[in-house]
Amino acid sequence: MARTRPPGSRRLDSFITSPPKGKGKEEKERREREPSPSLEVKTTDGDVYYSSLAEAFERLERISSRKAKIALIAQFLRQCPEDALDTVAVFLANQVFPGWDSRELGIGTKLMQKTIAQATGASESEVTELFKQLGDLGSVAEELLRRKKTSTLFSSQPLTVQEVRETFEKVAEVEGEGAVKRKMRLLMGLLARARPKEARYLVRQVLEELRTGVRENTVEEAISQAFGVSKKLVERAHMLSNDIGLVAKVAATEGEEGLKQIDLKPMRPIKPMLAQAARNVKEALAEVGGKGAVEIKLDGARVQVHSDGEEVRVYTRRIEDVTHALPDLVEAVKECVDADEFILEGEAVAIDPETGKPRPFQELLHRIKRKYDIEEVRREIPVELYLFDCLYVDGESLVDAPFEERRRRLEEIVNEQEGKVMLVDQLITDDPKEAAEMFHEALEMGHEGVMVKDLSADYTPGVRGKKMLKVKPVLETLDCVVVGGIWGKGKRKGLIGSYLLAVWDENKEKLLEVGKVGTGMDDETLERLTKLFVEEKDLVVEESGREVRFKPEIVFEVEFEDIQKSPKYSSGFALRFPRLVRVREDLGPEDADTIKKVRRIYEEILKKH
Numbered sequence: 001m002a003r004t005r006p007p008g009s010r011r012l013d014s015f016i017t018s019p020p021k022g023k024g025k026e027e028k029e030r031r032e033r034e035p036s037p038s039l040e041v042k043t044t045d046g047d048v049y050y051s052s053l054a055e056a057f058e059r060l061e062r063i064s065s066r067k068a069k070i071a072l073i074a075q076f077l078r079q080c081p082e083d084a085l086d087t088v089a090v091f092l093a094n095q096v097f098p099g100w101d102s103r104e105l106g107i108g109t110k111l112m113q114k115t116i117a118q119a120t121g122a123s124e125s126e127v128t129e130l131f132k133q134l135g136d137l138g139s140v141a142e143e144l145l146r147r148k149k150t151s152t153l154f155s156s157q158p159l160t161v162q163e164v165r166e167t168f169e170k171v172a173e174v175e176g177e178g179a180v181k182r183k184m185r186l187l188m189g190l191l192a193r194a195r196p197k198e199a200r201y202l203v204r205q206v207l208e209e210l211r212t213g214v215r216e217n218t219v220e221e222a223i224s225q226a227f228g229v230s231k232k233l234v235e236r237a238h239m240l241s242n243d244i245g246l247v248a249k250v251a252a253t254e255g256e257e258g259l260k261q262i263d264l265k266p267m268r269p270i271k272p273m274l275a276q277a278a279r280n281v282k283e284a285l286a287e288v289g290g291k292g293a294v295e296i297k298l299d300g301a302r303v304q305v306h307s308d309g310e311e312v313r314v315y316t317r318r319i320e321d322v323t324h325a326l327p328d329l330v331e332a333v334k335e336c337v338d339a340d341e342f343i344l345e346g347e348a349v350a351i352d353p354e355t356g357k358p359r360p361f362q363e364l365l366h367r368i369k370r371k372y373d374i375e376e377v378r379r380e381i382p383v384e385l386y387l388f389d390c391l392y393v394d395g396e397s398l399v400d401a402p403f404e405e406r407r408r409r410l411e412e413i414v415n416e417q418e419g420k421v422m423l424v425d426q427l428i429t430d431d432p433k434e435a436a437e438m439f440h441e442a443l444e445m446g447h448e449g450v451m452v453k454d455l456s457a458d459y460t461p462g463v464r465g466k467k468m469l470k471v472k473p474v475l476e477t478l479d480c481v482v483v484g485g486i487w488g489k490g491k492r493k494g495l496i497g498s499y500l501l502a503v504w505d506e507n508k509e510k511l512l513e514v515g516k517v518g519t520g521m522d523d524e525t526l527e528r529l530t531k532l533f534v535e536e537k538d539l540v541v542e543e544s545g546r547e548v549r550f551k552p553e554i555v556f557e558v559e560f561e562d563i564q565k566s567p568k569y570s571s572g573f574a575l576r577f578p579r580l581v582r583v584r585e586d587l588g589p590e591d592a593d594t595i596k597k598v599r600r601i602y603e604e605i606l607k608k609h
């Protein structure tokens with residue numbers, strides 16, 4: 001995925017891929033026409049040398065054609081020993097762990113800079129300076145290792161892909177006192193054994209920014225090509241397992257028959273099915289075939305609840321394991337759900353114990369993200385669960401069953417208990433008036449709106465489609481990725497006073513700026529946000545004067561009064577009077593809106609004038 005990058009900073013790939021001045025285009029075309037020399041994957045005892053993977057990463061970075069990237073990955077996978085296939089496929093897809101695995105490395109840019117300094121013997125200011133020049137920490141590590149004269153070549157065993165994965169696992173699992181130091185030490189161990197080019201990609205892997213332009217579906221296609229299996233089957237197996245490594249391995253060893261056997265499994269969370277927006281309930285009902293289920297849209301956090309018969313675990317929509325933070329919810333599920341194995345979906349809502357009313361979303365997040373003193377917040381902010389879907393019950397996968405049937409199964413296995421576990425209210429209707437009444441009632445009760453669902457639709461993980469539509473009041477909001485900020489002056493000195501917003505281009509490859517938001521935030525929020533961006537998440541990638549560029553990671557939901565055409569921002573549009581509604585901590589940058597939505601709203605506004 002192409003990312004925004006600090007202005008003035010140069011990416012290493014610009015050094016590598018830029019053809020000689022003057023004959024740029026022809027040179028590039030010539031290079032793409034020429035078959036690249038075949039890639040030899042060096043293996044050892046069921047494993048692959050990391051140098052081969054680094055070589056593949058470098059070639060992927062150089063070629064721009066998607067077809068060529070797919071062919072290269074297929075070539076790599078075909079030569080890969082079976083035992084290493086899963087790790088290799090995961091790494092090639094720019095993941096550190098398979099999609100279902102909620103573990104994270106927890107290494108930000110700052111910590112990485114420190115680690116590189118220590119591993120290479122450079123000073124931290126040297127690292128910062130080089131980072132400014134090259135714009136990428138992977139290239140910094142590579143360059144510093146090249147300058148370091150002591151040769152790693154003779155002093156250590158070459159790294160293998162599985163060793164790298166094992167170290168990543170250790171890094172993710174370190175916790176408690178001194179965790180940061182121990183994580184650094186583990187990474188330094190890897191860098192100490194890495195050749196310069198390997199270091200470039202190790203660092204980028206840790207930061208999950210490979211810059212190879214390879215997406216999950218590129219690897220899916222490569223698997224299909226490498227092992228001669230149907231692309232559709234590969235996609236489906238990946239959707240249901242959320243594990244590209246497993247899919248690669250099964251495709252190689254068991255072919256299509258094996259892929260067909262891959263299904264949902266408790267404790268292996270999947271990407272949730274996403275809702276499309278509809279302008280009103282009438283339109284939404286028409287989209288689902290005239291008759292549908294209208295449900296209240298609760299303002300909480302979407303959770304996937306898994307049980308394997310022994311344990312219950314709770315995941316967010318971004319596959320963070322939040323079981324530990326929600327013991328009350330886990331107990332309630334154990335009490336109210338009458339099945340051994342299951343995967344259920346619902347909305348967790350924080351309730352005010354005094355009024356019984358839902359509390360603001362931020363408070364729920366505070367509860368969900370909590371790591372310590374759980375018992376205390378548990379009393380302060382009790383959580384209720386409203387279930388709305390059922391994907392798996394006692395050995396039976398229900399993804400292909402129509403929604404109507406899934407809801408029926410949910411009703412069968414859940415014994416509702418007020419204040420603990422309930423089913424979302426549902427009205428089945430083909431009457432737009434009745435649906436509109438429910439919409440207005442929902443708003444009056446303080447909910448966000450309604451969801452309208454297709455009764456006959458199956459469940460498609462990770463897909464945003466018309467099987468489920470959301471209807472909210474007219475003024476739509478935009479989910480924007482924050483790509484920069486400006487340090488405040490006067491009263492706002494020491495705080496980021498406004499944030500630069502961006503949305504994706506049509507292909508979700510490039511971020512386009514649409515405006516700056518500096519209102520809708522009181523002093524406390526400003527302080528909290530500055531801390532979040534600068535310290536906790538460590539997202540600053542470039543600073544010049546008062547301007548800062550951030551690694552695109554945080555998503556702001558903003559409302560605004562108007563959209564205008566403007567040359568001021570790279571999207572060609574500017575949001576007028578944007579206000580921060582909330583930080584969408586439940587969304588990743590890839591979930592933010594695209595320019596298509598901005599254009600649509602712009603055109604709708606034009607029509608109204």
Ligand code: AMP
Pocket residue numbers: 275295296297298299300301302317347388424451470
């Ligand atoms: P949005 O996050 O605005 O795209 O809206 C979709 C989200 O609404 C889902 O991810 C759920 O978290 C939430 N939601 C609330 N109530 C329901 C419901 N009854 N059915 C499905 N999703 C719901």
